[in-house]
Amino acid sequence: MSKTELPPGWGSVRLEEIAEVRLGRQRSPKNHTGEQMRPYLRAANVDWSGLKLDDVKEMNFTDAEVETYRLLPGDIVLGEASGSPREVGKPGLWNGQIDDCCFQNTLIRVRPEPGIDPHYLLLVLRYEALSGSFARGARGVGIHHLGSAKLASWPIPLPPLAEQRRIVEALDGLISRLDAAEESINRSVKRSGHAWGSVLNSVARGDLNGRSVQADLRLVSEVAEVSGGIQKQQKRRPVENSFPFLRVANVARGRMQLDDIHQIELFAGELERHRLECGDLLVVEGNGSPDQIGRAATWRGEVEDVVHQNHLIRVRPGGEILPRYLELVWNSPLVVDQLREVARSTSGLYTLSTAKVKSVRIPVPSLSDQNALVEDADVWETSVDVAQGALQGARARSRLLRQSALRRAFAGSLVSQDPADEPASAILEMIRSGREGNGRRRSSHPRRKRTAGTSADIPPAPSSVIAPIPSNAIQQEFEL
Structure with missing residues (x-):
């Protein structure tokens, strides 16, 4: 005190x-x-x-x-x-x-x-x-x-x-x-999360904002290139040829978290083979929580010459699918349910592999329809972000009020x-x-x-x- x-x-x-x-x-x-x-x-x-x-x-x-x-x-x-x-x-x-x-x-x-x-x-x-x-x-x-x-x-x-x-x-x-008040805020935060999940499902179904988009269910292997990453080992301690190295901690659902990027030593030809490109989707291979399995975010080139670890799977979309559309559909509850099913193991753990990711089926409409769905979803995302920002502000004000009350109490100015x-x-x-x-x-x-x-x-x-x-x-x- x-x-x-x-x-x-x-x-x-x-x-x-x-x-x-x-x-x-x-x-x-x-x-x-x-x-x-x-x-x-x-x-x-x-x-x-x-x-x-x-x-x-x-x-x-x-x-x-x-x-x-x-x-x-x-x-x-x-x-x-x-x-x-x-x-x-x-x-x-x-x-x-x-x-x-x-x-x-x-x-x-x-x-x-x-x-x-x-x-x-x-x-x-x-x-x-x-x-x-x-x-x-x-x-x-x-x-x-x-x-x-x-x-x-x-x-x-x-x-x-x-x-x-x-x-x-x-x-x-x-x-x-x-x-x-905080319980009410928490309920509203959950509702906003559910609302965004509904938007993602509407993108996957092609009916966002009343649209009626027709799409073929395609294997990921048919519309994207899937590959693993680099295993972190003692010999890869950064010494002479180190490069930025993304880990599971850097990938949240729908966004990258880049405040703590590690370095790793690369050898001849590895940078060319593993370098991330704008539009690559990074998928988390495994997680103890079924709700977090397969969470993914798109790499947008925030840092140059970046590679990724082997616990992340790289999905590089081909010409038939837009990177932003792929990210939205991949993180939709409909596809997450499918990921959870293919990731389930007899030991009770949930783990993906490049083969399992390739076997996932996703809806692939025309590029023009994908673009229209992405534009609609981005408008919805802005609204949800504004609402969640207001809720976070209310939570912060409540936190400050609580602090103030306790400080006053133990300084003798509350009563x-x-x-x-x-x-x-x-x-x-x-x-x-x-x-x-x-x-x-x-x-x-x-x-x-x-x-x-x-x-x-x-x-x-x-x-x-x-x-x-x-x-x-x-x-x-x-x-x-």
């Missing part, structure tokens, strides 16, 4: 001053079986939409270990590490859903002290995770580790307890309205202060006294009468603040 001037009655504290911060128990083969098997949470159980408890594993915990690693209602668990920066420190609130549930060392447990509303602290930690602060503070290459020590020293804005609850209540109304509230300094003094009375120097949790599986001593949270948040709406909230 960035340093700002806090209101009277507030304090800026390290997390360990107001909560016990503990790393979970390491998983070991010797604990895979035993007489005291207990459920435990791991990083896979924590999602932006809430805790996912449909797949909770078990391992052996002794009674003493359960006392150390048991989760109690009001505990917050955070992902300790992730290969994706946006996932580092992702938090979830435990409400005692499973008796005697413990946690693994892929999670860090934050147990708030008395005087700290768990719902308020969850919102602060969620904000830090989504804003990327935890990722920036993490260590490691490839795998980003937050670490319990780093988290324990994290600065936390601390208002009086009564104001913590007012902030949670106020954010409930704001966030619930933003969530509703008014009440001079009668017990100040944060009194909360800290109570926590310190409780720890000293129990003989603890650091943030260890005081003994409270709290039964696992209940949440009687946790004030209820407003529904939309702590309840599951749609993952497709929240994960990008802080990516500006």
Whole structure:
């Protein structure tokens, strides 16, 4: 949390001053079986939409270990590490859903002290995770580790307890309205995508804008040249004769993504044999998702002397078919269904080959009819792009409003202060006294009468603040 001037009655504290911060128990083969098997949470159980408890594993915990690693209602668990920066420190609130549930060392447990509303602290930690602060503070290459020590020293804005609850209540109304707006935006984005799919199908059927175009179904091999690409190998590290090299990541459905083009070493005659020409259609050979199989985009000569990898199949249209028409028809749901069928394998994977691509049948009307369909489709595409741009703008405004509300909340400007509230300094003094009375120097949790599986001593949270948040709406909230 960035340093700002806090209101009277507030304090800026390290997390360990107001909560016990503990790393979970390491998983070991010797604990895979035993007489005291207990459920435990791991990083896979924590999602932006809430805790996912449909797949909770078990391992052996002794009674003493359960006392150390048991989760109690009001505990917050955070992902300790992730290969994706946006996932580092992702938090979830435990409400005692499973008796005697413990946690693994892929999670860090934050147990708030008395005087700290768990719902308020969850919102602060969620904000830090989504804003990327935890990722920036993490260590490691490839795998980003937050670490319990780093988290324990994290600065936390601390208002009086009564104001913590007012902030949670106020954010409930704001966030619930933003969530509703974003759900509406997401539905509209899906509708615009479906509308464009309908346009593509109309091109393939020849009935766009009420036309009645006659077309012959032709094998791709009859109207285009199909060829593979270059396999990336150690000997092809760019040294003396390197050229731009397109990969699967560069090909989206209907558009090229050229912000990250790699280089590859070519040998005698390879550039002439593999160089892309304007109008070539690049088809993705395989993808784990059936919806993405065979996605394709037309090369328009944006970069000179470009070749492509062997996981892309080049379809070079002949004189009977226009490149833009081929791209539109190829990405239509009607042809995608056909691609999915020919790509299906007995192993459940979806993979295309040059032979399979050659066997695909596409409608081929006259060139004049192709040109008319392309012109109509381009007008529709402009309209869809305008609509989607407006939706993206609305989504960005919602993101900024959410950021603004959270920043204001944790700077003390979202709700008014009440001079009668017990100040944060009194909360800290109570926590310190409780720890000293129990003989603890650091943030260890005081003994409270709290039964696992209940949440009687946790004030209820407003529904939309702590309840599951749609993952497709929240994960990008802080990516500006």
